[in-house]
Amino acid sequence: MGGVRLAAVTSRLADSAYLRACRGEPGDRVPVWFQRQAGRSLPEYRAIRGTGSILDAIAQPDLATEITLQPVRRYGVDAAILYSDIVVPVHAIGFGVDIKPGVGPVVEQPFRSGADLERLRPLDPEADTPYVLQTVRNLVGELDVPLIGFAGAPFTVASYLIEGGPSRNYTVTKALMHGDPQLFGRLLDRLADLAIASVRSQVEAGASALQLFDSWAGALSREDYRRFVQPHTRKVVDAVADLGVPRAHFGVTTGELLAAIAETGVDVVGVDWRVPIDEARRRIPRPVTLQGNLDPGVLMAPIDVVESQVRAILDRNAGHPAFVFNLGHGVLPETDPDVLHRVVEVVHDEGRADGPADPRGSS
Numbered sequence: 001m002g003g004v005r006l007a008a009v010t011s012r013l014a015d016s017a018y019l020r021a022c023r024g025e026p027g028d029r030v031p032v033w034f035q036r037q038a039g040r041s042l043p044e045y046r047a048i049r050g051t052g053s054i055l056d057a058i059a060q061p062d063l064a065t066e067i068t069l070q071p072v073r074r075y076g077v078d079a080a081i082l083y084s085d086i087v088v089p090v091h092a093i094g095f096g097v098d099i100k101p102g103v104g105p106v107v108e109q110p111f112r113s114g115a116d117l118e119r120l121r122p123l124d125p126e127a128d129t130p131y132v133l134q135t136v137r138n139l140v141g142e143l144d145v146p147l148i149g150f151a152g153a154p155f156t157v158a159s160y161l162i163e164g165g166p167s168r169n170y171t172v173t174k175a176l177m178h179g180d181p182q183l184f185g186r187l188l189d190r191l192a193d194l195a196i197a198s199v200r201s202q203v204e205a206g207a208s209a210l211q212l213f214d215s216w217a218g219a220l221s222r223e224d225y226r227r228f229v230q231p232h233t234r235k236v237v238d239a240v241a242d243l244g245v246p247r248a249h250f251g252v253t254t255g256e257l258l259a260a261i262a263e264t265g266v267d268v269v270g271v272d273w274r275v276p277i278d279e280a281r282r283r284i285p286r287p288v289t290l291q292g293n294l295d296p297g298v299l300m301a302p303i304d305v306v307e308s309q310v311r312a313i314l315d316r317n318a319g320h321p322a323f324v325f326n327l328g329h330g331v332l333p334e335t336d337p338d339v340l341h342r343v344v345e346v347v348h349d350e351g352r353a354d355g356p357a358d359p360r361g362s363s
C-alpha cells in the first residue's frame with residue numbers, strides 16, 4: 001500500500017520544475033532553491049530550534065520536519081532539503097563528532113592511523129539513524145515539491161575527521177593524503193560506504209533527488225582531486241545509479257575541477273559565483289545540469305543590486321533548460337529572508353527554461 005502511494009507521489013513530482021531541470025528537460029520556469037535554506041536566517045527557525053546541539057534537533061523527526069518545511073512555505077522554493085547534517089552518519093556510528101554552534105563539526109579524537117578505521121563501522125540506517133528516515137517519511141507526505149536527500153562526499157567528511165574540526169589549509173589532511181595514500185584511500189572508501197548507505201536509505205524512504213556535498217574539494221589541485229578523491233565520489237555516484245533519482249554535486253572554488261567533477265557521472269554540478277554559468281558549461285564536456293551561482297554575500301547589498309545580479313545569472317544561462325538557480329554556497333546567517341523571497345520571485349517571473357532539451361546519454 002505504502003509502495004503504491006509512494007509511486008503516485010513520485011510520478012506527480014516527476015514533472016516538477018526541479019526534477020525536469022535535473023533531467024535537462026524544458027519547462028515553464030527556472031527552478032530555485034537555496035543551499036542551507038533551512039535553519040539559517042529564519043526567525044521561525046530560531047523560535048523552535050532550542051539551544052542544544054543541532055544533532056539533537058536532527059534526532060527529533062517532528063522538529064526536523066517542521067524546520068525543513070519552513071523555507072518551502074516562506075519562499076516558495078522548488079525543492080526542500082532535508083534538515084540534517086553531513087556528519088550525522090559518522091556521529092551515529094560513534095566516531096565522536098559533535099557540532100559546535102558558530103564553529104561547525106568538531107572531533108574529539110581525530111583520525112590518525114589505520115587503527116582508527118575500526119571506529120568506522122558500516123552504517124545501518126534503520127538502526128543507527130531511524131530519526132532521519134522518519135523525517136523523510138513525514139516530509140514526503142507533506143511536500144508538494146521534491147525532497148533532496150544528501151550526504152557529505154568522502155573527502156569533505158574526511159577533512160573534518162582528520163583535522164578534528166573546520167580547517168583553512170587542510171594541512172593534516174594533505175599530509176595524510178600524500179604521506180600515506182593507501183590509508184587515505186581506505187578512509188575515503190569507508191566514508192563512501194557510509195554515504196551510500198545513508199543516501200540509499202533516504203531515497204528508499206521517499207527522497208526524490210540526492211546531493212553530495214564535497215564543499216571543500218576545491219582545496220585540491222585537479223591532479224590530486226582526480227587521483228585521491230574522484231574515484232571515491234564516483235563510487236558513491238555509481239552505487240546509487242539504480243535508484244533513478246538525480247545525483248547532484250556541490251563544492252566551492254571548484255572552477256578548475258568542474259570537468260573532473262562531471263567525470264564522476266553526476267547529473268547536476270553545483271557552480272559557485274567565481275565562474276559564470278555559461279563559462280562553467282563550456283568547461284564541462286558532457287551534458288549536465290548546472291546549479292548556482294549567486295554569491296551569498298550579494299544578498300547583503302541593496303535590493304536593486306541583488307535583482308540585477310539574479311538577472312545577470314539568468315541572462316548567462318540564456319534559457320538553457322538544464323539549470324537550477326541557487327546560491328554559490330549556503331545562505332549566510334545574517335541574510336534577510338525577504339531578500340531570499342524576492343530572489344525566488346525574480347527567478348520565477350523572469351527565468352526562462354524553454355531552450356531545446358539537453359541531450360542526455362552515457363557520454
Ligand SMILES: Cc1c2[nH]c(c1CCC(=O)O)Cc1[nH]c(c(CCC(=O)O)c1C)Cc1[nH]c(c(CCC(=O)O)c1C)Cc1[nH]c(c(C)c1CCC(=O)O)C2
Nearest residue numbers: 035036037038039054083084085086101102103104213215
Ligand atoms: C560543510 C557542511 C556541514 N554541513 C553541511 C555542509 C555542506 C554544505 C556547506 O558547504 O555549507 C550540510 C548541511 N548542514 C545543514 C543542512 C540542512 C539543510 C539546509 O541546507 O538548509 C545541510 C545540507 C544543517 C546545519 N548544519 C549546521 C547548522 C547551524 C547550526 C545550528 O543550527 O545549530 C545547520 C542549520 C552546523 C554546521 N555543520 C557544518 C558546518 C560547517 C556548520 C556550521 C556551523 C555554524 O555556523 O554554526 C558541516
